[in-house]
Amino acid sequence: MKGIRQLAEHLDISIGTVSRALNGKPDVNEDTRRRVLAAAEELGYVANQSGRSLRQGVTNVIGLMLEVSRETVENSDDFFLGVTDGLQSVFSRHKLDLVMLPCPDDEDPHEYLKRMVARRLVDALIISATRRTDRRIELLEKARIPFVALGRSASGGSYTWMDLDFEGVAARGVDRLVAKGHRRIAVAAPSSDINLGYIFLDSYRQALKRHGIPFDPALIIRVKSSEQGGYQAGHELLMIEERPTAIILIHELMAIGLYRRLAEAGIVPGRDLAVVGFREEPRTHFLQPSLTSFRMSLRDLGAQLGETLLATMPAYADHYPQGARNRIWPLELVPGESDAFTLTG
Amino acid sequence: MKGIRQLAEHLDISIGTVSRALNGKPDVNEDTRRRVLAAAEELGYVANQSGRSLRQGVTNVIGLMLEVSRETVENSDDFFLGVTDGLQSVFSRHKLDLVMLPCPDDEDPHEYLKRMVARRLVDALIISATRRTDRRIELLEKARIPFVALGRSASGGSYTWMDLDFEGVAARGVDRLVAKGHRRIAVAAPSSDINLGYIFLDSYRQALKRHGIPFDPALIIRVKSSEQGGYQAGHELLMIEERPTAIILIHELMAIGLYRRLAEAGIVPGRDLAVVGFREEPRTHFLQPSLTSFRMSLRDLGAQLGETLLATMPAYADHYPQGARNRIWPLELVPGESDAFTLTG
């Protein structure tokens, strides 16, 4: 079966009628429609997407750009797979399909995105891992393609974004630790230019200030956002002269590496050092002593992200009257044993 | 900037010449080409992919179908991200782009694939996680779309596949353990219909036979291919009446859960129980005692997979004269401490 023309010939009707029948248009004789549907099924006909796209001006595909850094691969980040699920639950309502666009390690993300936009194989895009300065945002604004950034950035104009509540995590982490008597609170922050690092540290500093604790740059440990990074953070923490009594982590997997390094040094979280982890994750469940961390639903985040994106698209905005508001996604503190002690003296 | 027509008008030349200039055809005046390129850059023109695809009959996009099962999400499988890297290194040579097609959890993979094929947004496909009976293979054969299966199946005709050497892992695992005096060797096998389970178990039984050891079905522990599954396997192993002295795992993450369960029971791998893990992985490196496992390069596998796929595509087959051969990907044994003892008595 080649195209609609062959199908129409086979049925001995016009291609227009075939098209209308297949697309569920109302002005088609029910008997005709049945015949068309049956023949299409039998001959395995389905409309060529390029033909449809060209005529209709839309692809009905949404792209999620991924940066497959070596770091991501090694840590096997579950984040995107979880979010994907939520996205699809929303997109499927409108017969939109999601494709993931993995930017190769050795290609500049900006160039990659440019090419993807140029090809127009998606109607809209989601970008993530936004950096402090992120040219992708201007690129997308200029291309006038609907998009939502998962993560804030200092770049661009008034684009739509969603982001995790990094400031809330930092603030609550500090508050909690200070309440338990800590004053030397370290932070494992990302070594990259990723924007969440700035937000997190700003909030951390403000929280300290609120409590009248002077900021000590020596307590900012720059490591990769990974299990390895957590190990490294543990290593560096042990070498700080006046050793911190607590540490707040900025990535879920850091806790695993940190625990390992601490164990090597005979240091017990929740007894010798207070540890506040980041996102609760199946793998962090097994840590002993249990980790104080923050809970969120990846799927719900994905669904919200999907709705926000659709709200930016003229064709779907009507369904999402809340509009394309920027949102900070809350995380709920889940107390564990890793910081369950009060500092005395 | 709308389309090639506007660009041509702006330059006051024909759209044919613009197209030829942009596509690097030789029969264009160099001066004309420069002008066209400059104007395209300035006005931000790029060819609409639907128009190109419709005319040329190809999309220049390759799809990698993913099944985002809850299991995959929770285990944050790094497998595909690693393979992706290798795939792209090959595809980029031909200006082909890779998109990942995540099949939603709640959708039938067969229906999903059918839709993706129908839309024709890719020129070729890679499917994975093949099951013993896998209708996707017949679907793709019938649709006459080039594809390679990552994983074997009993379905379909003479399609092209690549697969890990599960039989080799099972055979070498058994040989190694028997040489160390073991005769009751358990296997943690997948509870699903995934084809690799059949291959693995066949090879396991053959290896036992070779050594004259009777097969005991009680030693086949069916669990999920995950960290949780490994924990569960440990749990069930402890309840087997005549306890096995060794276990071979069929998934990389199982080792982590298994170690955890064993630790709870005070059983030390490499002393009380011999453990042979599956694929070596950053996370399995940290296990104590070190795990005997099998090494392979995800990136190399991806590159080979990419070349195999291109060899099945008429437009690229010339570049890959080795043809679309089926391949079993070898894994190299990396001895660890987890099975480093000899059974006496």
Added chain:
DNA sequence: CTGAAAGCGCTTACAG
């Protein structure tokens, strides 16, 4: 070296 024209496979006003 360039232009005019055909046509890829669809959908959709429009006419009847």
Added chain:
DNA sequence: CTGAAAGCGCTTACAG
């Protein structure tokens, strides 16, 4: 309710 025709944005023989 159906058909004939236009046209989405390209690329590519073909003619000059």
